[in-house]
Amino acid sequence: MEPSRLFDLIPYQIATYDKEIALSKKEAGQWKSFSSRDIKEIVDNLSLAFLKAGLKQGEKVAIISENCPEWNFIDLALQQIGGISVPIYPTITSSDFEYIFDHAEVKMIFVGDQVIFDKAKEVCGDRFIYSFSTIEGAIFWEDFLAIGVNESIEPLELLKETVKPDDMFTIIYTSGTTGRPKGVMLSHTNVLSNVLSIAAIMTPERGTSRVLSFLPLCHIYERTGSFCFMYLGFSIYYAESLETLGENMKEVKPHAFNTVPRLLEKIYDKIVAKGYELTGIKKGLFFWALNLGLDYDPGGHMGFWYDFQLKLANKLIFSKWREALGGEVLQINSGASALQPRLARVFWAAGIKVCEGYGLTETSPVISASICTNEEMRIGWVGKLVKDVKVKIAEDGEILVQGPNVMLGYYKQPDMTDEVLQNGWFHTGDIGELDGEFLKITDRKKEMFKTSGGKYIAPQLMENKFKESTLIDQLMVVGENKNYPSALIVPGFEGLKDYCKHKGIPYTTDEEMIQKPEIIEKYDREIEQINKYFGKWEQIKRFKLLAEPWGIESGELTPTMKLKRKVIFQKFGKEIEAIYQD
Incomplete structure (x- = not known):
């Protein structure tokens, strides 16, 4: 039964x-x-x-x-x-x-x-x-x-x-990026419908x-x-x-x-840091395998020569990655925030199948999830809509959801409930695209902003791309009503140490290193390199390096590791203003 x-x-x-x-x-x-x-x-x-x-x-x-x-x-x-x-x-x-x-x-x-x-x-x-x-x-x-x-x-x-199945069984207070948390009321049906939908695609x-x-x-x-x-x-x-x-x-x-992308990023960064510690032929083989993996497309036909090299890379290098995860992992589910496409590529190349999904507390949570097969895996997308969940894209690009997984409402907050539940559709606040059953997230509706020139900036998409650099751990795009976008950057200090070691630059403290002209110049080049993926109006013109990582307890991140933009703006208001003063 x-x-x-x-x-x-x-x-x-x-x-x-x-x-x-x-x-x-x-x-x-x-x-x-x-x-x-x-x-x-x-x-x-x-x-x-x-x-x-x-x-x-x-x-x-x-x-x-x-x-x-x-x-x-x-x-x-x-x-x-x-x-x-x-x-x-x-x-x-x-x-x-x-x-x-x-x-x-x-x-x-x-x-x-x-x-x-x-x-x-x-x-x-x-x-x-x-x-x-x-x-x-x-x-x-x-x-x-x-x-x-x-x-x-x-x-x-x-x-x-x-x-009864439709009875409320829990109130989950969402972490929230601003203000007091809201109490999401969920029923047995909400969560159980989601459980059965996910179970059908677990391998x-x-x-x-x-x-x-x-x-x-x-x-x-x-x-x-x-x-x-x-x-x-x-x-x-x-x-x-x-x-x-x-x-x-x-x-x-x-x-x-x-897991969440932040932990996968840390695993990847540790692996790469160990690669930098190697010498000679071992180091060469490591980065040959890594670069091979970064080009991988699970659903594509890579060709005989590529497949041959990948088989060799798996035997020599990637097998050790799998061993570090216990050696028997068949499926890793990633959610709560956007997964960098390069991580998905390299882990799939290494035989570690990372399946990205998307959802919110209000949707119990899964709206879409990647199917764990090469044929149905799309890098950069958050998978296919799960069973019994419907999605449509509003005129402004917002993702609207309908299904048995949608919450009962916010506890004691009927006005806020009415804001997000309209005409039978839950308004997610996320901007996305739908291709058949496949869903892609491009940004948060409330986080998009305009420059003084009237151009829209989608910060999440940009931030995710910039964090592909091993020199960048955390980054927030700013520039609402300004002439151009800029960024606050927390360096990837392990990557920075490796760079300094390679260049023969003596490493002192994190605080001192981010003040050094040669380090700032390196970040200038790094930003310029990644800027080419964006339109001219989107490109980061200036930035400020910060010595302390953003965290949950220090208040800049939610418990699911999303940026609390309002808090960061308040804490680093002077630094942001200084960027635009000259």
Whole structure:
């Protein structure tokens, strides 16, 4: 029987796969695993504990934690009794915690560790805090679980029957690039329809494959992904941290995982940095293989000579790349922001199939996804529309979406809901093109701007191209109502160190290096080289190098690593003004 609500995935998994390892986490150096049946028992007991604690249908519970099986247990347990989970990013400020607690009318809070507990404690009011680790002042989750262990299951079974597919099960507060976050209300149908659409195009084998999870479960991308993995009978292993990702990859040997372009960029930059450390013939072979990969087109006919060279490159060089990812990866899903085409090319050439997708929290999230075959992979596009999702392009180029995955609305914000849900279509705010079923994103509607000459600038498209340089880590195009566009640039300092080493330029500190005339001249040449891909009115005329990378905690990036343009404008207003003063 196909599941109709998300918590139906548990009995479905038992009936279909009966997994010995359904969820697993690293604890005291060892992998601790939970079977399908373990999950059912724990989730049922947690549901009963919530009922005994007095939680009622429709009441909200916050989950603030890094990824772990306990996260899933709480989420599923709430679903079974009609409770509503409110996942929150651990890295946001305590004032944002307070806003969400109050706005969502949160009744209980579950936290992952001491740091999160301390931050939540400041603003929790009289709410009880429960924790996934032993913390003084918080109730340990297993102690909470224990109060449901000997309770009768009958009331729970009756309550489960009252939960309908179209009922809201979560409110996800979007990170937002400006202002206060909005609470996106999603139903079981919203997310489950997306799960079934994605499952139909996943290539790893059902029932036996392994996945590594490291993107935040509080984001709809990884959360819907985890429900999809449950449906497919994949064993989900939670990485210890981003720092241990390489080690965890080698331990788990995943067949698939979800990621964001920023992490793929970092992996690529590390690989290239190691290539620069090689000498002689090894270095020559490395960059021969790399350049070969940068020309690759998965759907094209590259010719006999190219195919022969690529086969050799895979044996000598790219095989080591695959080993670094565990050696068994069949599919990597990339989302949340635009993937640089060069990364897609080189990873596919290396036998690492990176499939780009597109969506928003409001669409649960997937609107389109790349099919993991050479024939249907289009570099620079975000794949084909997934099953049951319709898209049309408005007159101004905006992408409009219709389907069972489109949200119920924004919590307590009917006016904002009416702004984006018009005549049955969700307005994404993204600009794009549609070629049959294939979708391409060109920019954010609200981020496009005009120069003083009246020419439109699409900054995302430009920024993505400039970041292809190993010398550029982060970049933001500016220039609204100015004569020409300019840019704030955070250098790729590893690439800059390699350049300095190659040129015999002594490297001191990042701050000092970006002031040196010969370094600024190098960036001038680099910008000029990439400018040729754009029209004259789009070309970057001037720039400012910055020594400190933009981050989530410092406020310039959202938790999904998108630029908070308004914040960057405010922080670097003087630098931007200085660019245009001369």
